[in-house]
Amino acid sequence: MPLPDEPNAEAESLDRRIAAAEAAQARETSGDSHRAMAQGYRFLGEVVGGVFMGAALGWLADRFITPEPLGLVLGLFLGAGLSIFVAVRTAARAQKKNDAA
Numbered sequence: 001m002p003l004p005d006e007p008n009a010e011a012e013s014l015d016r017r018i019a020a021a022e023a024a025q026a027r028e029t030s031g032d033s034h035r036a037m038a039q040g041y042r043f044l045g046e047v048v049g050g051v052f053m054g055a056a057l058g059w060l061a062d063r064f065i066t067p068e069p070l071g072l073v074l075g076l077f078l079g080a081g082l083s084i085f086v087a088v089r090t091a092a093r094a095q096k097k098n099d100a101a
């Protein structure tokens with residue numbers, strides 16, 4: 001029967017496995033992954049925000065100019081197109097910056 005003060009092989013093996021898991025987790029959560037995730041959320045915000053702003057402006061145009069849903073439809077398409085353009089342009093700039101670094 002092992003004494004309580006003596007480390008046994010199982011405890012040493014567990015310590016090694018815990019240390020290896022912590023080292024792997026530290027590698028996975030580097031600053032680069034956080035920057036990439038933040039950039040992805042930024043792109044998502046640009047696209048969703050652009051579509052909503054286009055829809056809102058189209059709705060306002062329908063409300064005050066014409067009673068047809070033409071403004072809303074045009075606003076949705078214009079907002080979607082412009083927000084995708086801005087997101088692609090921002091992604092190209094980020095890619096150029098990463099290539100330079």
